[in-house]
Amino acid sequence: MVGLVGAPFGVKGFVKVRSLSGEYDHLSRLDSVTLKLGGAEKFWEVEDTLLINRGVAVKFRGIDTPEAAKELNGAEMIANREHAAPLEANEFYVSDLQGLAVISASGELLGRIVSVVEGGGGSLAEIRLNSGEVKLAPFRNEFFGDISVEAGTAVLLCPWVLE
Numbered sequence: 001m002v003g004l005v006g007a008p009f010g011v012k013g014f015v016k017v018r019s020l021s022g023e024y025d026h027l028s029r030l031d032s033v034t035l036k037l038g039g040a041e042k043f044w045e046v047e048d049t050l051l052i053n054r055g056v057a058v059k060f061r062g063i064d065t066p067e068a069a070k071e072l073n074g075a076e077m078i079a080n081r082e083h084a085a086p087l088e089a090n091e092f093y094v095s096d097l098q099g100l101a102v103i104s105a106s107g108e109l110l111g112r113i114v115s116v117v118e119g120g121g122g123s124l125a126e127i128r129l130n131s132g133e134v135k136l137a138p139f140r141n142e143f144f145g146d147i148s149v150e151a152g153t154a155v156l157l158c159p160w161v162l163e
Helices: 025-029 066-070
Strands: 003-009 014-019 032-037 040-052 055-060 076-078 101-103 109-119 122-129 134-138 144-148 153-156
Touching: 003 066, 014 040, 025 040, 025 055, 109 134
Parallel strands: 101 153
Antiparallel strands: 003 014, 003 076, 014 055, 032 040, 032 076, 040 055, 101 109, 109 122, 122 134, 144 153
């Protein structure tokens, strides 16, 4: 997922899009996306994009009025990985983190990352423990050490946050 569709923008069917990475240039180069809304997914061709103050506005082919654009409000925008924002050091796509084994510094398997969600103070790793219980842990350097997508592991430095 690269963004969330927001309110209509203008009178020609554009919608505002909030980038999940905080970057917008890559969204202006999209030619097609999948929008997921209410459990349904639909493929859309991107007709035009506009870089606007703090964001991007997207015009989908066939959406020509603000009323039609309003129907897309709240949709998750999904694009192929080559259209995603480039990663900096120690940045990850959520889809790459899902399923990683969460281990302690001593190598004990604690559970697996289900997802990463936004919390009031930052990102939280949603972890399904070996018991089946789901807990949240701050997804920050103070709590997570080595994260290796290749090895399929994320080291939780402070396992007590799962108690």
